[in-house]
Amino acid sequence: MSTPKSDSQWNIDLVNENDLADLLPLLRAYCEFYNQTEQIPLTDDAALMSVSRALIANPKHEGIQLLARDSKDRTAVGFATVFWSWSTLQGGRLAVMNDLYVKEGYRGQGIADLLISECARQAREHGDRCLTWQTSVDNKRAQTVYNRSGAFKNEMSQPQSIEFFVILFIFTLFLFSPIVTLITFVCLSWFWSLPMTLVLFLLYGCWMYYDRHVDSQGGRWSDRLRQLSVCKYFTKYFPLKLIKTEDLDPNENYIFGFHPHGAFSFGALGNFGTDATHFSALFPNIRPHLMLLQLQFLFPFTREILLRLGACCVSKESCEYFLRGNHGTGHALVIIIGGAREMYFTKANTMKLYLKNRKGFVTLALKHGVSLVPVVSFGENELYQRLTFFNLIPNGISWGRSFFGYIPLRRPVVTVVGKPIRVNQNVNPSTEDIGQLHEQYMQAVEELFETNKDKYGLGHVKLEIV
Structure with missing residues (x-):
């Protein structure tokens, strides 16, 4: 025909x-x-x-x-x-x-x-x-x-209102965990009764105390939660994309150094805290664990979601639990190296990394002989504008869209996972050993940025490591 x-x-x-x-x-x-x-x-x-x-x-x-x-x-x-x-x-x-x-x-x-x-x-x-x-x-x-x-x-x-899912995701996981807890308490007290609500929260508090070590002992992984549609809609909002440059061996463990922190590290959350950008297909049999501050696991209900998304505490004990092999192999610890200090550097059309004095992750890599993998997220700093108010706030504040500027702008974010730096185990590394590997890592980050910045709209940006 x-x-x-x-x-x-x-x-x-x-x-x-x-x-x-x-x-x-x-x-x-x-x-x-x-x-x-x-x-x-x-x-x-x-x-x-x-x-x-x-x-x-x-x-x-x-x-x-x-x-x-x-x-x-x-x-x-x-x-x-x-x-x-x-x-x-x-x-x-x-x-x-x-x-x-x-x-x-x-x-x-x-x-x-x-x-x-x-x-x-x-x-x-x-x-x-x-x-x-x-x-x-x-x-x-x-x-x-x-x-x-x-x-x-x-x-x-198609999602009818993709922004609804973004607001839900952000509110629940990061921005308003205390407010979500408070609202839950007030609503239960109003529709149920204050004594019953207090009993419920007391029981949940006992559970949190009993379960307090789980965030330092591998978390509570759930493929089903990581693959929910809300995760996909969240990544589509920007959109977020994950790029692989080299295969990783599932018989090893890895430390991913994520850069930059940005205002809220949405690239890290979407690409490694969910499977919406197909991490499991790009890196078969490897589980990424977004390593967060202990504070994130102190809020009721939110901690349960984070634990099932694979997130864990970024403490030394938690990292070594994986790196010693207590949980087997095939784990990638995603550490946002710059932390809160780097968050204050967040500004569109810049790439300023707080890295020169961050060497704890390098020491861990040497002691346990695990590979370091540099990760650069292009567009992370472009999700918010930096606003100043008559110099009342020296560094200004990050301002996005609605809900008092908390919702990020709709800008594409491309997260590139670089080539692993192979590390030979050294149980007692010297200061020179740590400094040498740290310098090699910084060079790898710079090379990854320079190689890809033209592809993802940051060709005019100069990398600055402080």
Whole structure:
């Protein structure tokens, strides 16, 4: 079957076995696009071909793939995939246009419109009530094409108000833990009774005391919580992305040095405190643990969430619990090296790191022989503006959007995990040993920043280490 354009420039064909060799490069390019933009892991060629062959074998019940070709030289320039489904709300069959891709260099010539039109025609012949589409929240170009075509957007796959999830996440985990606790206490007292609420909080206080060591003994990991949709919506807000430069051996443990701190380290939270940016796929069998101040684990309910996200206390005892191998191998301790001091340096279009006097993590790496991995988060400092009020506050304050400036601006943040620095174990390292490794680490951070700053919009920024 062929559906040529009126000027016969393009043909749209149903994919068959003879088309698979021409279709595969397009499928691979489509997957690479989403790998680069959303860090979705790449699928191998065999798996891609298995999908296509399943559709070819049963087009009536599974779905179809369409291939766009130049009618003159038969060059394959684009494809679309439609899966057949059902919809209770529509009360009948449903066609889902899951994939649409046009080769770079051929875009803007109406090929996408032709593919969509043929998808709609095939859907009508199949007896479907409507044709829906799904795409990334941030892929505005694709959304424009789909909207122009008249295809029905599947709203159920998109967050209705992504800012709601950001506010919920930030409020619960970092900004207003004391206020959340207070509100919970007041509400329970109002709707229940003060004595019962006091008993409840007393019991929970006893539990926190009994459970007080868990944040220094590996936390309480939960894959299910790390993969919740709210985590994905949180990372989509900015959006956050995670980039790998080298594979890591799951038979070892690692110390990740995260830079810069930024106002609230959202890059660290989204990329390592959740699995929304596909850390588990990029680094198989390695668990990242966001190492936080003890204060974060003193607030009721919030501590339970943090523990199940894999977070632990950043104390020496907690770090050594992992590094001694008490919890096995395949753990990455994510330490925000600059701490609160670096937070006060946060300013857009700068990269000022408080690192020269931070050597405790280097000592730990030497004593336990674990690799140091530099991590630079590009865009972290751009999430807030630095405002001054008539010099009343010397360094000013970080100001974002709503809720008294707490909600961050919507700016992309790209976190790059650098190459590990291999460290030979030295149980009693000298000051010179520590200084030498620390200098090597600072050079690795600088190299990682300089190598990537042009790619992620900070080419004009100079790194400053203090």
